[in-house]
Amino acid sequence: MAAVVLAVGALTAVSVWGQGDGSLLWLDLAVAAVSLVAAPAQLWWPVPGAIAATLLAAISPAATPAATMGALQVAQRRRFPVAAAVAVAGVAVHLVRALWRPSSGISLAWWSLLVAAAYGALLGWGALARSRRALLIALRERALRAEAEQGRRVAEARMAERRTLAWEMHDVLAHRLSLVATHAGALEYRPDSSPEQLARAAGVVRGGVHQALEELRQVIGLLREDDERHDERQPQPTLADLPRLFAEARQAGQHVRPRDEVTDVEALPSTVTRAAFRVVQEGLTNARKHAPGETVEVHLRGGPGARLLVDVSNPLPATDSAPLVPGSGVGLVGLTERVRLAGGQLDHQRTKGEFRLWAWLPWPA
Numbered sequence: 526m527a528a529v530v531l532a533v534g535a536l537t538a539v540s541v542w543g544q545g546d547g548s549l550l551w552l553d554l555a556v557a558a559v560s561l562v563a564a565p566a567q568l569w570w571p572v573p574g575a576i577a578a579t580l581l582a583a584i585s586p587a588a589t590p591a592a593t594m595g596a597l598q599v600a601q602r603r604r605f606p607v608a609a610a611v612a613v614a615g616v617a618v619h620l621v622r623a624l625w626r627p628s629s630g631i632s633l634a635w636w637s638l639l640v641a642a643a644y645g646a647l648l649g650w651g652a653l654a655r656s657r658r659a660l661l662i663a664l665r666e667r668a669l670r671a672e673a674e675q676g677r678r679v680a681e682a683r684m685a686e687r688r689t690l691a692w693e694m695h696d697v698l699a700h701r702l703s704l705v706a707t708h709a710g711a712l713e714y715r716p717d718s719s720p721e722q723l724a725r726a727a728g729v730v731r732g733g734v735h736q737a738l739e740e741l742r743q744v745i746g747l748l749r750e751d752d753e754r755h756d757e758r759q760p761q762p763t764l765a766d767l768p769r770l771f772a773e774a775r776q777a778g779q780h781v782r783p784r785d786e787v788t789d790v791e792a793l794p795s796t797v798t799r800a801a802f803r804v805v806q807e808g809l810t811n812a813r814k815h816a817p818g819e820t821v822e823v824h825l826r827g828g829p830g831a832r833l834l835v836d837v838s839n840p841l842p843a844t845d846s847a848p849l850v851p852g853s854g855v856g857l858v859g860l861t862e863r864v865r866l867a868g869g870q871l872d873h874q875r876t877k878g879e880f881r882l883w884a885w886l887p888w889p890a
Contacts, residue, residue, distance in 0.1 A: 560591035569599040574610050582616045600651020612644040700806050700853050703813045704777040705733040763798035764790050786826035797886045800867040801835045807860050808837025808882045814844050830890035838881040
């Protein structure tokens with residue numbers, strides 16, 4: 526405001542000093558005083574302040590600086606039609622004043638051209654400044670929206686990963702604890718076993734519980750992390766870990782008959798191999814729970830450009846005398862969602878005394 530008052534005041538003083546007609550000096554001084562009040566008012570009320578200064582310019586050149594400053598303020602802060610109307614009013618007012626107070630140093634035609642050029646320049650300058658300010662505001666808002674969107678995507682990615690970890694916790698612990706339950710059931714139903722067999726089974730139970738606790742502690746720790754260490758975890762098992770899974774199952778007394786017709790496992794996407802591993806793991810876990818002692822057949826086949834088929838089947842027990850491990854009933858539900866997210870399809874059925882679990886997974890060429 527101080528800069529506006531000083532600039533308008535200096536130009537007004539020059540305008541009053543340059544008037545050769547001393548008979549209207551009192552009028553010029555009065556108009557100069559009022560225009561100095563209208564100039565800072567334009568910072569809060571651009572259009573009323575500009576109109577007031579423009580009307581004063583009709584009777585004295587002392588209001589010309591305030592009127593032109595008002596036209597510039599309106600062009601910078603209001604829409605173009607409003608700014609153009611104020612500029613046209615300014616040109617008209619100065620032409621009216623030139624008729625009854627003509628300038629002795631310039632003709633009316635040149636004066637009209639000069640006034641129109643000046644107001645046109647002010648209108649263009651103000652419109653350019655307004656457009657630039659609007660562009661900067663739009664870019665700033667876009668940057669803020671992009672930052673907020675990025676933050677939302679990061680939060681959604683973390684939530685999705687935490688849900689994935691919850692599925693991993695169910696799959697891993699269900700597999701591990703089913704092994705423990707199988708050996709514990711053997712200890713309960715075969716108390717006549719030799720001391721070596723009892724010690725071996727107890728060792729397997731102790732080791733399985735220890736591994737289950739370690740895996741549970743790791744998953745819970747990962748779920749509690751909110752920083753960059755969230756991604757620093759051990760890699761999830763893939764098809765390359767199937768021999769270890771089969772060895773653990775056989776150690777628990779489960780009969781597994783694998784048939785692998787897949788030759789180029791490295792070409793599979795990581796999401797597909799992880800989903801395929803979980804299908805086999807869930808099939809072995811279900812067989813231990815609901816068909817203990819039965820042979821589980823695991824068949825993998827497929828190739829690039831076709832689909833990967835994971836087929837796990839086992840006979841159903843003839844009687845219900847065998848002890849069953851209780852389950853939550855959501856293993857297949859979570860596994861179906863996992864396979865679907867990998868782009869595949871999961872199905873299961875009971876036919877002719879056999880339970881079969883199979884999945885189709887995409888294998889890009």
